[in-house]
Amino acid sequence: MGLKSILSKPFANYAVWQISKWKNNAVSAQDKILQNLIESAKETAFGKDHHFTEIKNYTDFKSFVPIRDYEGLKKYVDRVVAGEADVLWKGKPLYFAKTSGTTSGVKYIPLSKESMPEHIKAARNAILTYINETGKADFVNGKMIFLQGSPTLSVKNGINIGRLSGIVAHHVPKYLQKNRLPSLETNIIEDWEEKVDAIVDETIHEDMTLISGIPPWVQMYFDKLSEKSGGQKIAEIFKNFSLFIYGGVNFEPYRAKIEQSIGRKIDSIETYPASEGFIAYQDSQKDKGLLLLADAGIFYEFIPADEYHNDKPTRLSLGEIELDTNYALILNTNAGLWGYSIGDTVKFVSKNPYKIIVTGRIKHFISAFGEHVIGEEVEHALLTVANAEGVKITEFTVAPQVSPKEGLPYHEWFIEFSSPPKNITSFSKKVDEALQKKNIYYFDLIEGNILKPLVIQILQKDAFVNYMKSKGKLGGQNKVPRLSNDRDLADDLGRYIV
Template identity: 60%
Template sequence: MSIKSFAAGIFASYVRNRINKWAENPHATQEKVFLQLLKKGADTKFGKDHHFQNIKSYQDFTKQVPVRDYEELKNYMDLMVSGEEDVLWPGKPLYYAKTSGTTSGAKYIPLTKDSMPTHIEAARNAILCYIHDTGNSKFVDGKMIFLQGSPELQEKNGVKLGRLSGIVAHYVPGYLQKNRMPSWDTNCIDDWETKVDAIVEETVREDMSVISGIPSWVQMYFERLIDKTGKKVGEIFPNFDLFIYGGVNYEPYRAKFEKLIGRRVDSIELYPASEGFFAFQDKQNVHGMLLQLDSGIFYEFIEADKFFEENASRLLLKDVQIGVNYVMIISSTAGLWAYNIGDTIQFTSVKPYRVIVSGRIKHFISAFGEHVIAKEVEEALQEAVKDSQAAISEFTVAPQISPDDDELPYHEWFIEFEKEPQDMDHFAGVIDKAMQQQNSYYKDLIDGSILQRLKITKLPPNSFQLYMKSIGKLGGQNKLPRLSNDRKIADKLNEII
């Protein structure tokens, strides 16, 4: 065991003990964060406009500060981006994480001197919790690759901006710099396919022990490695034993990854976003990610089924229940106040508080009132894959509201198979049965002959990569929506095939 590996084990125990202190005292921890945020934000424009000085309780806060998304906060965001200080948080942000907006064009999410360290600390702590949980620290001596956006940053009115993953690349600690790959120059390549080929050339002869990134783009990297060498990834990198991912559910990819690697490897799930680093998997054999309660983020929750109702109830952590679908609302040291990040989550545990990401409040299918969410389609597909031994590369689901020939409407599943099931009709039936078991609204629509059973459209290899390339979102941190309530993606896929 190297000195670095030994030291990592000691540090991991120290960090785990610190985490346990706040995880075991969640409500006091959140109350402390809430009061600190109000105090720090009181002299900002937002704080003055919302009379922070008069807020004495959480109830006061809900009356003074309504839930908003980016578009509804845009007046404040625009002032901040134009160069004004003390708008949402004291001073100017350190960075803007630039993301794609829905109706407002580009979104500029502030990262402040108070919020930026929490992103770095949470990512570090996820790895340290893994070391503490498993006793495995030997990987720190190998090479580590992080498939991410370009670290090259632009500037807007004196504040640097870029993709979150590119900003974070500037904060890799010194003791990992020699282990980190790819090189800076390769990381700055804009074209994703060119970048992946360059990464393959740089890494194929290295001792890779940790690989991190969004599963769909890591899969592309693995496939290029295999094309070049004719070997499984596990043969190319015999010491590769830890995959770190975030952004999407890994389970639909797991079987494919194990085939590409040639064996099962440990994995750590992260829940990072431009708005904050919210949770990470702290134990290998426990379902869900530990919600970060001591990272300058105050959480509220609204039941997803009631979110669009007027005056929907805002719940504190103490009010949540396991298995309920919630929209997560945050206030944070980034200067986001009662901010709807757009994600839906479910709690898997309340002692301590652990969550899974169940989807996006705007990514659902409810063309007929069925309220289908990403978690349901992912789990239904997993049931069918287990039943049939099929393998899936990628998929998405859309409603078909007006089919030809007087057919009943249905849900259309666009699936790119790595290995097709022997009986496609049976495969579709397993998915449909699992959907009905999970979603009573969907079942009622099937039973009432409002919908017919789902249909599967098989896509040729690389269809989803071609789609993402066609909309300028190939690679990096871009993710394909699992489902949508319209036919925009479906129509584009039909054009491609």
């Protein structure tokens, strides 16, 4: 047992003791967070516009601060991006995390000097709670890899801008730096396929003990490792590999293939980080619920998902939630997001402590690879090209093809045309390019050779009508979802392909 693993156990014990102080008093912790947020931001432009000096409790807060998505906050964010201070939060942000928006293209999510340490602390504590519960710490002596975006940052009006994972790379604790891979030279490679090849070369002969990343990216890494090693399982290449940390997308579609690639079952930790804040992580191997971080600079609100689109939906604080109910998650953060609808839905599986599972998105979406493509984006991409070329669409839906028989994964579009394009290859290319312009993550995945361009399957006349009829869902309020994040609908539609 190495020195690091020996020292990590008392460190883990101390961290868990610290966590227990708010974990067992989460509602009280949330009350304090709300008061601190209001007090800290009362002199900001947003605080003045929303009467923060008059807010005494959560009821007051709800009366003055409406629910907004990014578009609703954009007029304030634009002022911050332009270099103005004291707009949403005191001073200026340390960073902007660049992410994909719905109608505005790129979103700029502020990260403050108060919020940035919470991201790092949460990632660290996810590991420390694992060590404390299991007693397993030998992995800290080996090499660790975090498959992430490029740490290269740009600057706008004095504020650094990058992807969250790239920003976080600049804040890795010193005691992990020597253990951490890949190297900076490899990490800044933009082309994902080239980058993974370089990571394989760097790591294949190392003692890799912890691997972390979004499941499809990790799977690509595993495939290339196996290919380079002559077909060996990952457990044969990395004999001491013992912990897999993941987040970003639903793991279940990838679980069987990843476990098959590894060659044996290993422990894993699920995390729920977002550019807006690190929200939860799995703190026990005994259950799948994620511990909601009630003392991490975020005051959470919850709207019953079926009320989300109401004019005046019910807004609940943590102490008011019920188990097994789907809630839209709302954030108020120490980086200046207020009444912010992150777009995710969660369900509580425990109140003691408060634990959640992520159940989906408020809107239909595809995020099998972390791209967060939504209905408005696919409709815009398809209809813009169709209208320009005189193509008529009867109905369509889109699903990810995660495991094609050959080649890279892709988005598979099932379209019933009433007036088809003259050249489906040219039409598909233009739709794909239109979607890349609309969604920056999808653009990155295509450019990085993680996905290949979309594939359109032409369906028979009345395919969707016949499908809905076969499911007993013809007419009424039933609709074909524009997007699915699984293959259920896509596989059923396969029988209608021309």
